[in-house]
Amino acid sequence: MSTTGPRILVPGAGTSWRRRRLDPAQPRGLRLTLAVAAVFLVLVPFTSLALLVLGAWPPLHRLDTAVTGALHDHALEHPGWVRLTGIWTDVFAPMPLRAAALALVVWLVRRDARRLALWVVVTMLLGGLLGPLLKLLVGRNRPELLEPVARAAGYAFPSGHALNAALAAGVLLVVFLPLARQPARRAALWATALLVAVLTGASRVALGVHWTSDVVAGWLLGAAVLAATAAGFTVWRHTPQLSEQPPPPPRS
Numbered sequence: 001m002s003t004t005g006p007r008i009l010v011p012g013a014g015t016s017w018r019r020r021r022l023d024p025a026q027p028r029g030l031r032l033t034l035a036v037a038a039v040f041l042v043l044v045p046f047t048s049l050a051l052l053v054l055g056a057w058p059p060l061h062r063l064d065t066a067v068t069g070a071l072h073d074h075a076l077e078h079p080g081w082v083r084l085t086g087i088w089t090d091v092f093a094p095m096p097l098r099a100a101a102l103a104l105v106v107w108l109v110r111r112d113a114r115r116l117a118l119w120v121v122v123t124m125l126l127g128g129l130l131g132p133l134l135k136l137l138v139g140r141n142r143p144e145l146l147e148p149v150a151r152a153a154g155y156a157f158p159s160g161h162a163l164n165a166a167l168a169a170g171v172l173l174v175v176f177l178p179l180a181r182q183p184a185r186r187a188a189l190w191a192t193a194l195l196v197a198v199l200t201g202a203s204r205v206a207l208g209v210h211w212t213s214d215v216v217a218g219w220l221l222g223a224a225v226l227a228a229t230a231a232g233f234t235v236w237r238h239t240p241q242l243s244e245q246p247p248p249p250p251r252s
Helices: 017-022 027-054 058-077 079-091 094-110 114-138 160-179 183-206 212-237
Strands: 007-010 241-244
Touching: 027 114, 027 212, 058 079, 058 183, 058 212, 079 183, 094 114, 094 160, 114 160, 114 212, 160 183, 160 212, 183 212
Parallel strands: none
Antiparallel strands: 007 241
């Protein structure tokens, strides 16, 4: 006859659903709840924007046209600015960002951070698959300009550059913020991440190869992918632990 007690799940046994989801003392439930909420909050504006694009909503079309027209006029008058913008958009294009992510994965594996390395792979891969798929589903054409300063192939919505830049910025923060102890270094990481995401997306509109709403959609989709993969890995990382009750003292 076994002398050990029953195996129980800890922590949170016997607590309500609300307590398990929102109690700071229950990290798994709280982190998962926040991550799922983030996915929902980001997907709502992305889906709304996609529906407006599919429905050719006139106010959105006028806004996109006005921004593209103004930036295109500026580009025609400043060829040096166009060259600098083109260099930026090439350096932070999807393929160079994926190559940098691959190098980061190798570095993480060597540091024995295999779960974090796998999260980087899944995040970049999921975003890389969703972007082209949504382009085909929406089928939005790129801007057609009389004197284009740059060209790009394929459909426009969402912007692949903006999507992958947002993913890379999120990966940068998740991997390196825990290692940055000094406030100045943390501020530098945030500034770098924001610059990569914002300037890469803006460069596509400045060059006339994307509408503004394409870029905003790319940023939103990138944030949704980051939140979704974070939620999945939160469940994996914070799995319930099994514990055993200590055996009763022997009878004298």
